[in-house]
Amino acid sequence: MFLKKISIVNYKNIPSQTYNFSPTINCFVGNNGVGKTNLLDAIYHLGMGKSYFTPSALHNVRHGEEFYLIDGAFQHQEREEQIVCSLKKGQKKVIKHNGKAYERLADHIGKYPMVLISPSDRDLIVExxxxxxxxxxxxxxxxxxxxxxxxxxxxxxxxxxxxxxxxxxxxxxxxxxxxxxxxxxxxxxxxxxxxxxxxxxxxxxxxxxxxxxxxxxxxxxxxxxxxxxxxxxxxxxxxxxxxxxxxxxxxxxxxxxxxxxxxxxxxxxxxxxxxxxxxxxxxxxxxxxxxxxxxxxxGVTPIVLLDDIFDKLDDNRVAQLIQLVTQNHFGQLFVTDTHSERTEQVVKQTGLTYQLIEF
Missing domain, CATH: 1.20.1050.90 (RecF/RecN/SMC, N-terminal domain)
Known part of the structure; x- marks a missing residue:
């Protein structure tokens, strides 16, 4: 399973964008505050039906707008499947699978598994x-x-x-x-x-x-x-x-x-x-x-999202993490970083095809 394409409208600081992805490694690079993590969160939202970072769905709507919409195409075995997550102010959140809305949002859980690793995970230790x-x-x-x-x-x-x-x-x-x-x-x-x-x-x-x-x-x-x-x-x-x-x-x-x-x-x-x-x-x-x-x-390989993963890790630990990736252990991988040269140097070592998206 992998995400082929995503279209985003009014999600957090993203006004309207469409991205096509590699089935292996995708890197989002750029300065802090430009929207790399918000794009990562939109991908997570597609799979899990909610934001990883923002508990209130309403707070995901871009300032000054009335709604957000995330439209994604997953390749699942031999077929393409469409997931649309949307919210309009004053109404309930809606998740559609191939054009049909779920009766309960809980029915979406587990269908498109995602694992996101972020600096905010430190809350697991300190909270x-x-x-x-x-x-x-x-x-x-x-x-x-x-x-x-x-x-x-x-x-x-x-x-x-x-x-x-x-x-x-x-x-x-x-x-x-x-x-x-x-x-x-x-x-x-x-x-x-x-x-x-x-x-x-x-x-x-x-x-x-x-x-x-x-x-x-x-x-x-x-x-x-x-x-x-x-x-x-x-x-x-x-x-x-x-x-x-x-x-x-x-x-x-x-x-x-x-x-x-x-x-x-x-x-x-x-x-x-x-x-x-x-x-x-x-x-x-x-x-x-x-x-x-x-x-x-x-029985499905989850999509892995790594947000600013190389911060505060020494070179040896980064190398070990890279080796895990090169073992063909993962499916689709998304990585955010502020240094394009460092990111490219790291992903080249995997020997896998990759896509670099600069912000």
């Missing part, structure tokens, strides 16, 4: 557990439709339970019996999601360890652990035990919505003890492992 859970859920959801469905259901029931806890506090009333109605639905969903995450991590961890050792040359030991209160007790037990605390805080304090991924280097938190290069290597290994999992489980 709270929600950012890491979103990463975990995103990877699993692309390969497991049931997981996505039950996760959405869990979040809806969790919101209802939290709303009820708040209403009870405001009205100075408390009913264990009423809460138990939600707990009876939440507990089995939570157990299912927990087990899926646990099973996924057992497959993911060896792949991640290999990828990091390859990029770093085996210079340091890193760790990645799935942290959950459900390791010790069932969600049903935890909800009962923490009922007094939930009543005081007015929200549900335990459950899979509190899970985390622990990033470590030499047994210490990566956030505090990892250098910038080590942190970036960790994140690249994380994303390359995501690529490998998606490729194995979907």
């Amino acid at each position: 709270g557990s929600e950012t890491r859970r979103k990463f975990l859920d995103s990877v699993i959801s692309q390969t497991d439709r049931e997981y996505l469905e039950l996760l959405l259901r869990y979040n809806r029931i969790l919101l209802q339970r939290n709303t009820l806890l708040k209403q009870m506090a405001e009205n100075n009333t408390f009913s264990v019996e009423t809460l138990s109605v939600y707990d009876e639905q939440l507990a089995p969903l939570g157990q299912f999601i927990y087990q899926k995450r646990k099973d996924f991590m057992e497959v993911f961890l060896p792949i991640f360890s290999y990828q990091y050792a390859y990029i770093s040359g085996g210079k340091e030991q890193v760790g990645l652990q799935y942290d959950s209160t459900l390791h010790e007790k069932s969600l049903e037990e935890l909800l009962v035990e923490n009922l007094p605390r939930d009543r005081v805080t007015q929200y549900t304090t335990v459950g899979i919505h509190k899970d985390d991924l622990l990033f470590e280097i030499e047994g210490y938190p990566m956030k505090k003890y990892g250098s910038q290069g080590q942190q970036k290597s960790f994140l690249i290994a994380l994303k390359l492992s995501q690529f490998e999992i998606l490729k194995r489980q979907l």
